[in-house]
Amino acid sequence: xxxxxxxxxxxxxxxxxxxxxxxxxxxxxxxxxxxxxxxxxxxxxxxxxxxxxxxxxxxxxxxxxxxxxxxxxxxxxxxxxxxxxxxxxxxxxxxxxxxxxxxxxxxxxxxxxxxxxxxxxxxxxxxxxxxxxxxxxxxxxxxxxxxxxxxxxxxxxxxxxxxxxxxxxxxxxxxxxxxxxxxxxxxxxxxxxxxxxxxxxxxxxxxxxxxxxxxxxxxxxxxxxxxxxxxxxxxxxxxxxxxxxxxxxxxxxxxxxxxxxxxxxxxxxxxxxxxxxxxxxxxxxxxxxxxxxxxxxxxxxxxxxxxxxxxxxxxxxxxxxxxxxxxxxxxxxxxxxxxxxxxxxxxxxxxxxxxxxxxxxxxxxxxxxxxxxxxxxxxxxxxxxxxxxxxxxxxxxxxxxxxx
Amino acid sequence: xxxxxxxxxxxxxxxxxxxxxxxxxxxxxxxxxxxxxxxxxxxxxxxxxxxxxxxxxxxxxxxxxxxxxxxxxxxxxxxxxxxxxxxxxxxxxxxxxxxxxxxxxxxxxxxxxxxxxxxxxxxxxxxxxxxxxxxxxxxxxxxxxxxxxxxxxxxxxxxxxxxxxxxxxxxxxxxxxxxxxxxxxxxxxxxxxxxxxxxxxxxxxxxxxxxxxxxxxxxxxxxxxxxxxxxxxxxxxxxxxxxxxxxxxxxxxxxxxxxxxxxxxxxxxxxxxxxxxxxxxxxxxxxxxxxxxxxxxxxxxxxxxxxxxxxxxxxxxxxxxxxxxxxxxxxxxxxxxxxxxxxxxxxxxxxxxxxxxxxxxxxxxxxxxxxxxxxxxxxxxxxxxxxxxxxxxxxxxxxxxxxx
Numbered sequence: 001x002x003x004x005x006x007x008x009x010x011x012x013x014x015x016x017x018x019x020x021x022x023x024x025x026x027x028x029x030x031x032x033x034x035x036x037x038x039x040x041x042x043x044x045x046x047x048x049x050x051x052x053x054x055x056x057x058x059x060x061x062x063x064x065x066x067x068x069x070x071x072x073x074x075x076x077x078x079x080x081x082x083x084x085x086x087x088x089x090x091x092x093x094x095x096x097x098x099x100x101x102x103x104x105x106x107x108x109x110x111x112x113x114x115x116x117x118x119x120x121x122x123x124x125x126x127x128x129x130x131x132x133x134x135x136x137x138x139x140x141x142x143x144x145x146x147x148x149x150x151x152x153x154x155x156x157x158x159x160x161x162x163x164x165x166x167x168x169x170x171x172x173x174x175x176x177x178x179x180x181x182x183x184x185x186x187x188x189x190x191x192x193x194x195x196x197x198x199x200x201x202x203x204x205x206x207x208x209x210x211x212x213x214x215x216x217x218x219x220x221x222x223x224x225x226x227x228x229x230x231x232x233x234x235x236x237x238x239x240x241x242x243x244x245x246x247x248x249x250x251x252x253x254x255x256x257x258x259x260x261x262x263x264x265x266x267x268x269x270x271x272x273x274x275x276x277x278x279x280x281x282x283x284x285x286x287x288x289x290x291x292x293x294x295x296x297x298x299x300x301x302x303x304x305x306x307x308x309x310x311x312x313x314x315x316x317x318x319x320x321x322x323x324x325x326x327x328x329x330x331x332x333x334x335x336x337x338x339x340x341x342x343x344x345x346x347x348x349x350x351x352x353x354x355x356x357x358x359x360x361x362x363x364x365x366x367x368x369x370x371x372x373x374x375x376x377x378x379x380x381x382x383x384x385x386x387x388x389x390x391x392x393x394x395x396x397x398x399x400x401x402x403x404x
Numbered sequence: 405x406x407x408x409x410x411x412x413x414x415x416x417x418x419x420x421x422x423x424x425x426x427x428x429x430x431x432x433x434x435x436x437x438x439x440x441x442x443x444x445x446x447x448x449x450x451x452x453x454x455x456x457x458x459x460x461x462x463x464x465x466x467x468x469x470x471x472x473x474x475x476x477x478x479x480x481x482x483x484x485x486x487x488x489x490x491x492x493x494x495x496x497x498x499x500x501x502x503x504x505x506x507x508x509x510x511x512x513x514x515x516x517x518x519x520x521x522x523x524x525x526x527x528x529x530x531x532x533x534x535x536x537x538x539x540x541x542x543x544x545x546x547x548x549x550x551x552x553x554x555x556x557x558x559x560x561x562x563x564x565x566x567x568x569x570x571x572x573x574x575x576x577x578x579x580x581x582x583x584x585x586x587x588x589x590x591x592x593x594x595x596x597x598x599x600x601x602x603x604x605x606x607x608x609x610x611x612x613x614x615x616x617x618x619x620x621x622x623x624x625x626x627x628x629x630x631x632x633x634x635x636x637x638x639x640x641x642x643x644x645x646x647x648x649x650x651x652x653x654x655x656x657x658x659x660x661x662x663x664x665x666x667x668x669x670x671x672x673x674x675x676x677x678x679x680x681x682x683x684x685x686x687x688x689x690x691x692x693x694x695x696x697x698x699x700x701x702x703x704x705x706x707x708x709x710x711x712x713x714x715x716x717x718x719x720x721x722x723x724x725x726x727x728x729x730x731x732x733x734x735x736x737x738x739x740x741x742x743x744x745x746x747x748x749x750x751x752x753x754x755x756x757x758x759x760x761x762x763x764x765x766x767x768x769x770x771x772x773x774x775x776x777x778x779x780x781x782x783x784x785x786x787x788x789x790x791x792x793x794x795x796x797x798x799x800x801x802x803x804x805x806x807x808x
């Protein structure tokens with residue numbers, strides 16, 4: 001087996017944690033695996049460096065900030081290599097550029113273009129451990145670039161693809177992905193596996209355990225991602241290609257998000273271009289629109305409802321009130337005590353009536369559904385925030401997701 | 405004018421100091437100069453990183469330590485570039501590798517092989533400031549290497565040569581080189597200029613303001629080095645090629661070193677190979693021998709006296725006592741209360757009797773000379789430590805070095 005292991009900031013946050021991390025690497029080698037490692041900066045280090053930069057310049061140039069931040073992972077990579085050598089494991093630190101990460105696009109949010117890591121494969125075959133800085137590369141000019149926050153997950157998956165690893169293990173501070181939030185439903189069950197598509201839906205709903213880009217990359221190259229805890233060395237959740245031979249449950253899990261607000265612009269004269277007239281200024285104000293529903297027209301007038309993050313609620317209302325006048329619409333209404341609950345699962349493709357079952361479960365609990373959207377593997381409802389726990393628990397039970 | 409400015413750890417030791425340093429760069433640009441900058445790590449940072457490494461591994465691999473330590477200068481270079489941009493000065497940070505520093509030899513004490521900095525010249529011509537990390541480069545394998553403590557001075561001179569600068573300004577916490585230590589002789593005078601050869605003699609006597617390698621490099625390529633203070637922007641001391649047209653004083657300055665101990669092995673049977681028999685084991689014990697005097701033979705026996713750093717005194721005595729038995733010599737004597745006083749100056753080449761004058765001055769003060777060595781531009785005497793101040797002051801006056 002050839003494994004790429006990725007360790008986040010808390011796994012390398014101190015001398016002691018780095019030593020523990022070195023033992024995890026050593027254990028994997030003892031299993032007979034070849035191991036390459038990707039590390040983040042020590043927790044807090046990126047913020048410390050940013051504070052230094054902003055202490056001198058409110059608007060520091062992105063190229064220089066990238067060169068500055070990249071040192072955070074370089075320190076961790078060197079320290080982990082030093083800890084591994086102490087355990088008798090030959091290990092070498094590589095910066096993003098040294099490891100062959102070529103990027104394109106802007107500083108601070110560069111995208112990986114290619115990873116030229118043949119020299120690392122030679123180390124792997126010798127039983128040596130390359131320790132590679134996550135989150136960074138060099139662009140065509142040879143300048144250091146960073147991939148944006150959380151980019152180390154993406155670095156790890158990209159490296160796994162480049163060195164043709166069998167799996168990319170992402171070590172973090174959670175055990176894996178659960179059928180729903182265990183703080184709401186104690187019977188939530190850790191999933192053994194989940195498809196890339198499902199993981200993307202979970203991630204988009206606020207499960208911040210894996211960067212979306214890393215999942216997309218894994219999906220495109222079919223690289224299995226094993227999400228697991230660096231504190232308890234037990235099996236986590238494997239994010240893999242959907243297994244068509246497997247009997248699938250109707251749904252895999254339930255996600256929710258409380259950070260929602262709903263706005264409605266009512267009685268808009270229904271004519272071509274109204275959606276653009278509303279959403280262009282909203283986008284221009286950098287407001288991230290999520291669920292959108294447009295009712296059918298009645299007497300030549302229609303209603304348009306959509307959700308935004310709560311932090312954008314008041315700005316959105318202000319903007320819509322101006323638009324309301326300009327468009328000669330009737331009124332604007334809003335509600336910032338709504339939430340979103342989604343059921344997710346590739347099983348929906350083969351099981352009919354999953355959405356209907358969801359609506360019945362909620363109706364039985366007298367929970368009013370305000371908005372509905374669906375995708376191929378997800379049904380999302382918007383409801384009053386106070387019903388979130390009840391909705392999640394009822395759905396978790398009705399769809400049979402409890403731990404055995 | 406094209407200038408390379410080098411700033412040491414205290415000049416970039418805090419946000420405030422970095423901002424002051426940025427102003428010095430800006431001022432030089434305002435003079436119409438093109439400016440490239442070389443920086444050290446923030447004072448204390450290299451030691452902090454070393455402590456992290458040694459906290460995990462008593463004997464960390466040199467390659468990994470180099471990669472770790474190199475981040476220190478990278479942080480400073482980025483921060484200074486950010487500070488310069490804040491002042492409206494376009495500036496870009498470059499690591500040693502990015503700036504084109506190729507090194508050879510071992511990690512932790514690599515030597516600069518070449519500097520391929522044509523891309524930096526393009527920035528200079530645009531009025532942009534490359535901010536380059538001192539102390540580091542990459543070797544033929546692409547691994548990060550460091551030049552050893554104080555290597556940033558050497559980086560700066562090498563960069564000045566590579567970009568064909570007119571001068572390399574080394575900013576430090578002293579105003580320049582003085583005719584002697586002002587703590588001993590308040591009338592000591594800051595020298596406007598000094599030749600490379602003289603500077604090397606001063607440096608070898610413990611004037612730690614410039615790394616010896618940087619002076620040798622400046623001498624070989626005839627790159628003027630301007631040693632000056634980053635706290636007071638006044639003219640410092642220029643280290644340059646000896647100007648043969650200038651009337652030279654007999655000597656340029658007086659140096660001393662208290663860190664001396666003297667050992668004598670007496671009554672050695674005088675036969676070929678005795679020097680090797682003594683100094684091979686001494687060198688093998690990593691003891692740094694300085695002044696050596698061998699008396700003429702008498703009755704087939706000779707005496708051999710040499711000085712070592714005081715920290716090596718007891719180890720040297722122990723070693724010599726063993727050798728004394730083996731070589732059938734008479735006895736070993738030692739004294740760790742000696743010091744060295746040197747007069748230095750290229751003027752000696754054209755002025756006769758400089759050494760004689762030195763001996764006369766010391767004799768007049770009843771100071772006994774224990775050992776003498778001379779080079780083309782230096783006369784060194786070993787004497788009792790308690791006479792150091794008197795000797796320095798008498799010589800300073802007799803050779804007319806006082807401030808006008």
